[in-house]
Amino acid sequence: MSTDGRKRPKKPFRDMKKLIIGLPLLTTPQPKETLYVYRAAAKEVGSTMLASEVAPEKDNTKAWTPYTDGASNLKGSRANLVLIGPSGVEYTYALRLNFVNTNNEAKYEALLAGLRIAKRMKVQSLEAKVDSKLVASQINESYVASNNSMVRYLAKANEHIACFKSFSIKNILRNQNC
Incomplete structure (x- = not known):
């Protein structure tokens, strides 16, 4: 329940929180990499997350x-x-x-x-x-x-x-x- 008495959905925020907690690292964007911006806003707070997809190499048998x-x-x-x-x-x-x-x-x-x-x-x-x-x-x-x-x-x-x-x-x- 919010301060103004309206009920707010909790599951999407919990899911986003789990996602963010599971990503403890910051990475440098690669040239021409597609970046996605996720925004969340409420009366009390706002946040922005910048994300990209990581596509690791297919052959993981060679040494990294x-x-x-x-x-x-x-x-x-x-x-x-x-x-x-x-x-x-x-x-x-x-x-x-x-x-x-x-x-x-x-x-x-x-x-x-x-x-x-x-x-x-x-x-x-x-x-x-x-x-x-x-x-x-x-x-x-x-x-x-x-x-x-x-x-x-x-x-x-x-x-x-x-x-x-x-x-x-x-x-x-x-x-x-x-």
Whole structure:
């Protein structure tokens, strides 16, 4: 029931809310890509959503490459991801992390986002490139995760990695990151 006493339909708003909650990422539009604008307005509030259709490559057996980066400072936290398909198509994602975290946690968040997206796209092979020696070394088991936070992130990453037929991760220099 609204403030003016009229009953408003709830199902369309719940459906849109579920859709929005299920899309935690922002992507950069591709040239000549069709964008759709969805508008919702009420007396109290209005909102706009810009969306596009994602058409992943058909052959998901060849390796995809996620490049990840994350950073945390007093101004906030972010995680970036560029997922590149075998033919060179790029999907760019930017995440804003709305919780207190460290740089290493932000870097894990970027990797986890890449793993989740690749899994949804039914990618079977990943060759991850990260600019975090700690993250790459923990996953490659040359470093041991020592604090509780890193242990949990490593466990979550390994849980996702197990879904792929092949996976490798390599530490790269920051200037080599996309």
